[in-house]
Amino acid sequence: MTTLEEISSIEDEKLILPPDVNPSALRDAFVELVHTVGAENLQIITSDRIMPDGQGDYFNLPKEHDLFYAMDKNTFLASAIVAPGSVEETSTIVKVANKYLVPLWPVSRGRNLGYGGAAPRIRGSIVVDLGIRMNRVLNVDPKNATALLEPGVSYFDLHNHLQKNGIHHLWIDNPDLGGGSVLGNTLERGAGYTPYGEHFSMHCGLEVVLPNGEIIRTGMGALPGNNTWQLFQYGYGPYHDGIFTQSNLGIVTKMGVWLMPDPGGYQAYHFSFPRDDDLPAIVEVIRDLRLKMIIQNAPTIRNALLDAAVYGPKSQYTSSTEVLTEEEVGEIASKISVGHWNVYGALYGPKPLRDLQWEIVRTAFLTIPGATYRFPEEVDKSSGLSIIHMRDETLKGLPNTYELGWLNWRGPGGSLLGFSPISPTTGEDANKQYQMVKKRFTQFGFDYMGTFVVGWRELHHIVCLTFDKTNPTERRNAHRCISLLIDDAAREGYGEYRTHLCFMDQIASVYNWNGNALLKFNETLKDALDPNGIMAPGKSGIWPARFRGRGFEIVPEEPKL
Known part of the structure; x- marks a missing residue:
């Protein structure tokens, strides 16, 4: 919880500043975020408020840094953690970030173990923690075997919801650890082990806050009053869902998922x-x-x-x-x-x-x-x-x-x-x-x-x-x-x-067919949709124009052996 009085009292040298943002601007952004989500839903991280080693674990993850840091603990460090309670609050957070050029790092539950957890790629980013308050199973259709979820719904949550509501004929598919987000794992293109184990193939329909704060729905969700958003993946026109996986082109706030009917044995x-x-x-x-x-x-x-x-x-x-x-x-x-x-x-x-x-x-x-x-x-x-x-x-x-x-x-x-x-x-x-x-x-x-x-x-x-x-x-x-x-x-x-x-830039560099054509295409999309470069800069090695070429990339320091 962060009050307005506390924001004004934090010493400048204790703030974790993102690039291009001075202490005054960061404080102003914090004030607007308090007005947006409430003081209880903003946590400011300062140099003396970082979770000590030995305190964090899978069930109590730090959100400001990687629990399993391989580089210096403070390399990937957030300036604050904000927890929106709705898509409208998420949209407002994005607009505030654009106003003050503060980078955001959205996470669902932050349990991306072995891949960085909830930590942001750019030091000083504000982690947008969607898992704390946006954690509802919005709908389950028992007849068509679908569900509509918010980002904070874990595999445990979805399973328990089905059992509690007597929907025993539907199975879920989960990865090795069940405490992660169904939505988050799908967007990272994770997998499970039942016949429904290819998670992205089993999603259907997204709601997304774009880098300018605009809200869209993909597929059939773009048709007002539709009744097939979770039934048909493609809708009409270009198919967009893929560009929101492992990307920094938006914040997904709702996702449809196909559930597996009991196979009968x-x-x-x-x-x-x-x-x-x-x-x-x-x-x-x-x-x-x-x-x-x-x-x-x-x-x-x-x-x-x-x-x-x-x-x-x-x-x-x-x-x-x-x-x-x-x-x-x-x-x-x-x-x-x-x-x-x-x-x-x-x-x-x-x-x-x-x-x-x-x-x-x-x-x-x-x-x-x-x-x-x-x-x-x-x-x-x-x-x-x-x-x-x-x-x-x-x-x-x-x-x-x-x-x-x-x-x-x-x-x-x-x-x-x-x-x-x-x-x-x-x-x-x-x-x-x-x-x-x-x-x-x-x-x-x-x-x-x-x-x-x-x-x-x-x-x-x-x-x-x-x-x-x-x-x-x-x-x-x-x-x-x-x-x-x-x-x-x-x-x-x-x-x-x-x-x-810490390996996103290196891996992006080896997907370099035809003179890095794919990376150039990704940068073109990034600059068009996120001209201020506030949405997860550096995610998957994709940097916005204002960060590009300024030394933020992490490349191998020693000669290749």
Whole structure:
């Protein structure tokens, strides 16, 4: 809460000033924001009001800086956090930002773990926290299986709303952690694990506040009195929804989403494979089954250490602080009853259909020597949930937070950087990526933890680099390791689909076909829609004209190796 008296009493040197904004202008902006949202919905961040290390966690995230900072803690630091309660208040906030040239950084719930959290790309930006007050499920249509959501609705919230209102025949699809925003994850082009796991494909209709404060609705929402906004994605004319994903062209305040009808039956399964070099064969099997839609969802191929980290830190398994060898990983896999690689998937539909699918799936995977399988029902729960039970919940759309265990692999100070390249779904490409990442991780002293997720035709390689943020050497090593991997991947034709704040410029620079034609197009859109450059400058490496070329980009400091 920030009163008008407090605004006037803050010393100039304690303010976190954005570029081109002096203390007087920033204070005037704060005053107007208090009049817009109320004193209780504006929090000013000063140099002596930054959440100390050790206090923040997934359930109590700092909104002014990245919980898992890889660079200096104050590199990505907000000047304030404002919480609008409506689209109209959001529009007014944008107009105030234009008046004083104060950059904004909109977030839904700020739980973009491994990619920057709620922290703004430009120091001194005002974080627009849409999750605190704009958190309603506005509508659910049980017959057509749709919902209309505000940004603050988490996967837990949506699931609980359906259960509370007796809408048990509709499922949701959630990523590994259920506390994030449904809208936010979709706009970042995140994914889940049921047949509805491609989240952007399952959205339908947006309401957006543009950088000038104007409010638009996309698709059928542009037709007054329409009754199909959440039913038909495209409407009439050019399709715009995509330009508001991973972008800085507006603030999305409402989103429609398609829900999954109960398929009439469900069965999760786990295949384990004993050898490190089984990966290529696993990918080849899955590609064939996925293309034929015998496997209906997005199966995961998880490394043993990713499963191990869910149960506990590295010290629980070994006294070694060195990078684990293949043999040591195998020993840990045996302790927790998993393979070196593990496929978690599910069958959806009535039992006769599942039986047919299962016979094909089982036969295909068992062509790999040493492969075994099991079902969740066969694993005892009396001593606690095992990883197969945890994945079982996720595969049927039950939100949870089991995967937070990853963060503790290296012990106290545990932090996460995500590295997420895309490749063709071939065994050769999967192995090339795996070896590429392992080589760099070993070079910098990190254990490989990752999973391959097979989408429609592409292979997502989700790599989890865990490090101790309180150790400056580990922070530098983690940052340098990912930076080098970005270039390693680009040389092989692999591009990341999502990244942390500190790598946005570097990744944008490798998507450079035809003289950076795509970036130039994005800059043209940015300058046309946001001439004052106030909307999330630097997001996805896209800078407005007034910031461009002034040294705000973050590029690798050392020669590429």
